[in-house]
Amino acid sequence: MPRGKKYTIKSPRKVAKKICGTSTKKAVKKTAKKSTPKTVSKKQVTKKKFTSRISNIIKRVNKNKKTFYSKKSKNKRVVKPYKSQQKKIDKSKFDKNFVVPTASQVERLVKKGRERGFLTEHEILALFDRLENYLDVYETFLEQMDRNSVAVVEVQQGGFLGNNYNNHRNNVMTGLQGDQPDVEVGLSFDLANISQDSIQMYLREIGKVPLLTADEEVSLAKRREKGDKNAERKMIEANLRLVVSIAKKFVGKSLSMLDLIQEGNIGLFRAVKKFDYRKGYKFSTYATWWIRQAITRSLADHSRTIRIPVHMVETINRLQQVSRHLLQDLGRDPTPEEIAAEMGEEIEKVKHIIKISQDTVSLETSVGDDEDDDTSLSDFIKDVKSISPSQVAGVELLKDYIKEAIKDLSPREKKILEMRFGLDDGVTHTLEEVGKEFGVTRERIRQIESKALDKIKDFDVIKKLRDY
Template sequence: MSTRANTSMSEDTLKMYYERVKQIPLLTAEDERDLSMRIQAGEDAARSHLIEANLRLVIKIARAFANFDVPLIDLIQEGNMGLIKAAERFDYRRNVRFSTYASWWIKQAVTRSLVNSRRAIRLPHRKEELIKRINKTYGYLSQTLSREPTNGEIASELGITEHNVHEALEMSYSVMPLEGDSEDDESGSVIDIFADETYSPDLALLKDSVREKTLELLEALMEKERQVLIYRFEFYGNKKKTLKGIGETMGISAETVRQIEKRAIRKLREHSDYAEFIGA
C-alpha cells in the first residue's frame, strides 16, 4: 500500500474517531466522584465510563506533540494508555478534577512513546532546563490549585515573565528534548520531568485534611525546611510566597528554596505518622 493511501486511511480513521468521541457527554465533578467510588469497589463499567468520557482530553494533549515524526493516531493510542492508568489510580477523596489528575499520566505516556521513537531533536541545555522547571511548576501548581495553572501563575512562581513561559512552551511543542545526554546526566529531559515522582499526582501533599498533623511534624524539620514550608503552604496565617519571594526573605536563591522544599516534603512523606495520614 502506498504512503499516500496509508495517510488517507489514518486521516479517515481519525475523523471517525473524533466524531465518536465528540458524542460522549462530559462528566461533572459529582459524576467523577461517583465513578471513582464505584471503581474502587471493583466495578469495571464505571472504569470504562470514566475513561470514555475523557478521551477528548487525550486528543487535546496528543495534538500538542503532533509536530514530531510520529503519527497522531499513535500518540493518541499511547495517551489512552496513560488515561487508563489515571482512571485506575484516581481517588475522589483528593478533591481534584479528574482531567487535572489525568493530564500528567497522559503526557507521561505520550512522551515515553516519543522517546522510544528516537526521533526527537535536542534543545540547548539552558532551554531544556527552563522547560523542565516550567513543567515541574505546572505539575506542582495543578495539585495545589486543583486546576490547570495559567502561564501568568507559572511565571509568578518562577520569577520570570509570562512571555518567557509562553515562548518556552511553544518551543517545547515544536522541538521537545526527550532523552538525557548520556555524557551529561545532569542535563535533564522532558521524560525526566514526567518521570519525577516528586511531582507525581499520586502525592497529595500538605492537603487541608492533614494540615493539623503536618503542623505537628514541622517541628521535626530543620529550621530552614520548616520556614520554607510555612511560607509555601500558608501555615500559621502567613501569606503564601513564591520561591523567589522566599529566597529574598531568607537571603538565598529561588533554586535553593526549591531544593529545601523538596527535601522537607520528602522527609514528611517518609515519616510513618504522616504516611498513614496521606495514605502513602
C-alpha cells in the first residue's frame, strides 16, 4: 500500500465484494489506479502484486476475526467457518445439495401420525435425513408431535417393513411431496427375507410383468372401452405392484398383509373400470386413491366385532384426539360436556359416540388370577331375558288350566276364544277378523265371546286360575 493513504478493513466481505463484484481485469485497474501515487506510472503495478497484497490482508483478518455478522440480519449472527476449517469438515455429513423439508411435508407427516397414533423411525428419517443442517425445523416438528400425542415406534430390521430403508424412504418422500407413489419403487426390497411363502411367491409372479408406459396405458384404456377383456387384464396385472406398495403402509392393523393386498386389488379393479385417459393424468395416480379407499374401508369394517360405519370411525378418532388433548391440559379425564364444547358438537351426540366406541369383551373371559378357577365374566352378569325353571313350570300349568276350562264349551265358542286371546298361536285377532272367519258380524262375535266367558265363570277350574 502507498504510504500517504490509510485503508481500514471492517470485514472480509467488503474486500471480497471489491474483488468479485467486477471482472478481475477491471478490479486490477481500479485498485491500481487508487493505490499508485501520481508520480508513478500505472504500468508499474502488476496483477500479481495486487493479488498478493489482498490475500495477505484477508489472512491477517481471518486470524484475528473468526466470525462476522451478515448484512441481511442485524439481530441474527451467522457463523461461517474459514477455509482452514472447511477442509476438515466431512462432506458425507454436510451435503451441499440437501433440501430443507417444507411446511406442507411436515404437516402431512404429522397428520399421518395423528391418524394412526404413531410414526416409525424410518418415516421420520426419510423426511429429516440431514438433521444437522436444519435442527430448528426438526425441533418444531417434535413439538407438534408432542402436542398431538404421536408416539415414535421402532420397526425391527429384516422384516417386511424394515428391510430396505432407502426404498422405503423414497416411497415416503414421494407421498409427502404430494405425488402418488411411482410403480417402479414398489417392489425393490429383498424377497429372501420375507417369511411368508405365499407372499414371496405372489411377489415373484407379479414382478415378472413389465410396467406400462404412458402411451401403453392410453392404448389399453381405449381398447378396454371397446370391451377388450385382455386389455383390462393387462392393466390390472401391470399395476399389482402398486397395490403391494400401498398395502405395506397399513401393516400392523387388524388385517394381515395378504388380506390388505386382496382388498387393494378390489380397489384396483374398480379403478381400471373408471379410468378416463382423456383427463391426461397417469393411471397410477388415479388408481392410488381407489386402492387406499378400499383398504381403509376394509379396515374399518373388520377392525371391530360390531361393525361401525366409516364416517363414525373418523368421528371416533377425532373424539379420542380431543380427549387426549384435554387430558394433558386438565390433568384428569374430561367430561362429555367438555369434549362436546371442544368438538363443537351436542352433548347427546358425544355421549352416543362414547357409547359406540367401547370395545367388546367376551363373556367367557376368566375372572381372577387363579388358574384352577373356572369362573368367567358371564357368571356375574344377570340375563334378564332368560326364564327361571319355576316360571317355565308356572306357564305350562297355566296352559293346562286354560285348556281344561274351555274344553266343555262348544267348538264354535272355543275357536272364538282361541282367536280373540291368542291361545293357539299367540296372535290375537280383532272382532272384525273373527267375524270374517265365521261369516258373521262383529256384534255377533262379541255376543258369543261374552256368553262363553260367562259359562267359564261357573266352572270349578276357575278357582285354580285365580291364583294367576
